[in-house]
Amino acid sequence: MRVARLRKILDNIDAGKPINLNFFLQSIxxxxxxxxxxxxxxxxxxxxxDKYRVEYIKPSLMASLRNYVGNGQESRITAASQNQSHSQKVIGSYLNIVLSAHENDKAYPVFVSFDIEGRVSYPPNTSITRTGSCDLLIIENVQLFLFWQRTVSFLRARCGFNSTSFDIALGRGNEISNTYHKQFLSKYQTIYLCLDIDLGGLMIAKNLISLVPDTPYQFLMPDNIDNYLSKVVEQIDLKTLNDIRAIGLQYSxxxxxxxxxxxxxxxxEQESFLHD
Known part of the structure; x- marks a missing residue:
């Protein structure tokens, strides 16, 4: 069970509030x-x-439970002492960025890291200290990112991508919408989204829009997308389709x-674009 939920139950017990006893016992x-x-x-x-007010818990049992859930102020490192690091957010983040990708012959990917305040650190011992590009192109797929020159050519030819000053970021799925990246992403004039044409891609776009709501964006899609989709054999299920429709109605x-x-x-998947 989630650590936070068990911690909440213990807090309710401490406060004398009734709890679902059977659920509590199953969780233990x-x-x-x-x-x-x-x-x-x-x-x-x-x-x-099914609500019971807990009046007594064996001290050794309560001590074990408190050690397990902690006090809610742990870092990922301290949570790891109880094999619960996954319950805490990673202390910082990173992105793979092609800085000034519009300067094709001079651009190359770098690793940039972010602290918990969203401050960015660029690679040491290089002349790169910050990006001066106006826009950001986010590529979700690793393969397309590795062949970014070819990807950009395709996006210009088929997807209406016309930025003349841009960096490229590897999206790594939903990792790109990490709150640590908010300050970094907010400085761009426009964010171009090269994502899968599916529910996952739309969810990533939705999360990014929520993260930086004041930043204009463009969801890139081939002008011949009908040809791509007509060749796909498998159809999506009704629930997925309805979820996709809901996102489309929510975001113009x-x-x-x-x-x-x-x-x-x-x-x-966007990787199919490499074969165009």
């Missing part, structure tokens, strides 16, 4: 604690329905992509 059993839980380790009184800049997917009831 799922932890595989060293000591077996006995019937008299937890005493409670029924309040209503994603409407055409959602409508195109809805028309064919099919999606396609």
């Amino acid at each position: 059993n799922s932890l595989n604690l060293r000591d077996r839980i006995h019937s008299d380790d937890i005493r409670s009184s029924k309040v209503k329905g 800049g994603l409407f055409i992509a959602a409508r195109t997917i809805s028309k064919h009831i099919k999606t396609i």
